[in-house]
C-alpha cells in the first residue's frame with residue numbers, strides 16, 4: 200500500500216482527478232469502478248470542471264458503481280445512480296449504456312448480483328477502482344462482520360452506515376434502506392489498480408488500522424493489503440498515525 204498524503208481535501212481531489220484524466224487519455228475505453236459518499240464529491244466536481252467543453256473525452260469510458268441501495272427503483276431520488284448522474288455522468292457525457300449499476304429494485308436480487316459480476320468480467324475487469332472508506336472500516340457495503348463475501352451480494356447496513364448516508368434522504372436515517380447490494384471483497388481485489396480516498400479526522404482511525412493493522416474481517420478495508428497496487432490518498436487530517 201502506498202500512502203499519498205496531501206495538505207487538504209481539495210488537493211487530494213485535484214491529484215486524483217489528474218490520475219483519472221491521464222488514465223482516460225491513455226486508454227479511452229478505460230473501465231472505472233466508482234464510489235459514492237460525501238468524500239468523492241470534490242473529485243467529481245474537479246472532473247466536471249476539467250472535462251468542460253469537451254476537454255476530456257468520456258464517450259468510450261465504462262463505469263461500474265460499487266454498490267446500490269435495495270428497494271429503490273434505479274435512478275430514484277436517494278439512489279446512488281441518481282447521485283452519479285448529478286455528480287458526474289450528466290456533466291461529462293458518459294453514455295447511459297456505459298454506466299454499470301446494480302439495480303436494487305430488481306425482482307431477483309441474487310440474479311442481479313450474478314449479472315453484475317458477469318458484466319464486469321465481460322467488460323474485461325476494472326482498470327482502476329476508486330473506493331471510499333467508512334469510519335468503521337467498511338468498503339462499498341462490505342460491513343465489519345465475522346465473515347465477508349467474496350462476490351457481489353446483498354448486505355445489511357450497520358446503523359452507523361445508515362446514519363452516514365442520511366444526507367441522501369433529507370437527513371433522516373430511518374428513510375435509508377436497511378439493505379444494499381455491493382461488490383464483494385474479491386470483486387474489489389480483482390481491479391487492476393485501486394485508489395482509496397479518505398479525508399477528514401473521522402476517517403483517521405480506520406485508515407491507520409487499514410494501513411498498519413492486521414488483516415481482519417472486522418475491518419474490511421484491511422484486505423486491501425493483499426492487493427499489489429493500492430494507493431491510499433488522504434488529506435493531513437486522515438493521514439495514518
Ligand code: GLP
Nearest residue numbers: 234236237238331332333339340
Ligand atoms: C457509503 C458507501 C461507501 C462509502 C462510505 C463513506 O456507505 N457505500 O462506498 O465509502 O459511505 O462515505 P463518506 O464519503 O460520505 O464518508
